[in-house]
Amino acid sequence: MTARFFETAGEAVADIRDGSTVLVGGFGMAGMPVQLIDALIAQGAGDLTIVSNNAGNGDTGLAALLAQGRVRKVVCSFPRQTDSWVFDGLYRAGKIELEVVPQGNLAERMRAAGAGIGAFYSPTAVGTPLAEGKETREIDGRTYLLEYPVRGDVALIGAHRCDGLGNLVYRKTARNFGPVMATAAALVVVQVDEIVDTGSLDPEAVVTPSIYVDRVVRI
Amino acid sequence: MTARFFETAGEAVADIRDGSTVLVGGFGMAGMPVQLIDALIAQGAGDLTIVSNNAGNGDTGLAALLAQGRVRKVVCSFPRQTDSWVFDGLYRAGKIELEVVPQGNLAERMRAAGAGIGAFYSPTAVGTPLAEGKETREIDGRTYLLEYPVRGDVALIGAHRCDGLGNLVYRKTARNFGPVMATAAALVVVQVDEIVDTGSLDPEAVVTPSIYVDRVVRI
Amino acid sequence: MSLDKNAIAEQIAADIPPGSYVNLGIGQPTLVADHLAAGSGVVLHTENGMLNMGPAAAGDEVDPDLINAGKIPVTELPGSAYFHHADSFAMMRGGHLDVCVLGAFQVSAGGDLANWHTGEPDAIPAVGGAMDLAIGARSVYVMMTLFTKDGSAKLVPSCTYPLTGVGCVDRVYTDLATFLITGDGVVVRDTFGISFDELASRLDVPLLRP
């Protein structure tokens, strides 16, 4: 169904429920859907699983959501950063679960969810501690690990421009996880810098076609 | 390694060897690398495996390559068309092998080759004759077939514009298999309509980054 | 009165919710596009890498680089987007299309679809995107005549032709009736120039009243 446009981030995330798995775009601050995260903080849903590359920085955004005790589990590639003290504290206190996933597996597992792939054999992490408990298989003389899709109930992503149908373009490396997460969640909520007329985006340059976009709010 | 530019299609395909697996872009005539195929016909390599969506139309292009007895096997999704008489004749005479692959599996298997995926579980063709001999697996209550990568020794593709590094953009639905095949072959040869200055393509709109492009010839 | 192919297409078009993302396969199902209401906001997908495909191209509009899955020149509408084949089929196979409409040789009472191969030993197999569409779209509608020219039913207890997909069909739109394939069985939603009882007598499939 074509995208719906909302006036405020709060309305766009109003019905996210306790226990949801939420994919959160961004790599560092680039592409981070800051206003949607703030709206999720205000909205109150708890017992969340957050899938994102990092586990929050400083005291705002994801870190603030974590600090409120609203997150049961974090699935990410790199939770340890100089300013990830909120996550660090919760983790060391045993108050939050962590699944560390190599960044390429994280991206590919979300792509698999979006592409209808049941599982795939990945070359990454073979022979490492992150292979523990995973099925291995040798194919053409190389060993692979079986990896399953990562699916979201909701994706919160940031994009640059959106047209009236919901087609998205991004800016530079702020693209990062947005296009993949947009394919992998049942409900995709996007904050954009700008809404433009349908027909004004170059059809050759659309990165996320409107089919993947459910809700849009301009920030 | 950055792309090399050739004056003629003949030079660009000169070293393709007997027995090669050649991925050939195009869907119908859109995106078909006509001049590269003609150069391959002139070049003489035989015992080829051709991977392409169709199996040749009329008496030119792939059909002409087939008619010369140069193709041992065709891997495609749709060999039967009103004007595919060359393939039809060879097939009925038992002179050519055919592997019919659902179009989505064909695209995804080449993507897997390009992305380092060892194999993947596909939802397509379960319970059909095309599932014969394939491993099945139930994941989360749904049945999947195990599909392996399709890799080329060479890919021949058509694109619209190329910059001096080898970045490619396509035109409309002529994009089709080109970007996927460019990731899946050891040697990627591209015919383009136009070569433009490096820096004149929008970095946000590049479809095939130069890393995938080995040889370019302007037609 | 029984429906002609345009009238079947009209039935299907009326059932597609506004704003849906739809793939019309190749052949007769493409007629559905002609019957979508102006302003329906339905967005058409073509497997060869495009969303928001427009009508067939005519005259100067013809561009060899812009074709549909049936290789017919088409046009683009405002808000269209192009993507490559792996992305196009990921969209399809990942369950993102709301509806696809396909032709069929046979549909079984359980929703199995046979539309790619006659099963004749000398037929050259060719599947295209049919198997991906059949298992990928959220709702799969079949458009077909209910009987072959020699009078055999195409809605059958189980398919005798090679399958395209298992249990994937949701609705069957035919010249004589529209059927819903449900967990309880085959429901006859509408009949056209034939009574429920006559329909039931001509089909080897148990039918339910709506």
Add this chain to the structure above:
Amino acid sequence: MSLDKNAIAEQIAADIPPGSYVNLGIGQPTLVADHLAAGSGVVLHTENGMLNMGPAAAGDEVDPDLINAGKIPVTELPGSAYFHHADSFAMMRGGHLDVCVLGAFQVSAGGDLANWHTGEPDAIPAVGGAMDLAIGARSVYVMMTLFTKDGSAKLVPSCTYPLTGVGCVDRVYTDLATFLITGDGVVVRDTFGISFDELASRLDVPLLRP
């Protein structure tokens, strides 16, 4: 004389063939960029979705939407291209990068790499793209000091730290020597301010002369 980190980076830069596609990881390996010859045509990849990344941004060039894998603002060069994370890691994991340069805690004689985790029980695990890079690039170069501050060798018979990848390292560039990991064993290609024999006496790994 032993090499400082810039001199190690210079050694590595000199060994990267012109026109290569290269990922420099994060931290010290990014120094290699400063030593690439003008006109080398080396194209830098950053895992967060860009090819032909330029130098670090300064002043007005800083754009929060344009950062490298270390989250440092960078610039773009003519001919750059952006892509999403799945495409970026497909590029990496599919074997399309010619070279990557990574730091390491330890490298084994067989080319195993340990660079993501100290193995201390209270350390928070964090891997980022290190495991993907380690197994993905055609040639994996490690840049490190040969000994830790407390004098332990980092080129070891087998790694005691948790592994990042198995048998993936091709070359090890250090302050005291450059090593090639080959099927025959560890070859000492160059030494810096140390003799082959002294090197051999300080390492628990059999060394081969070039």
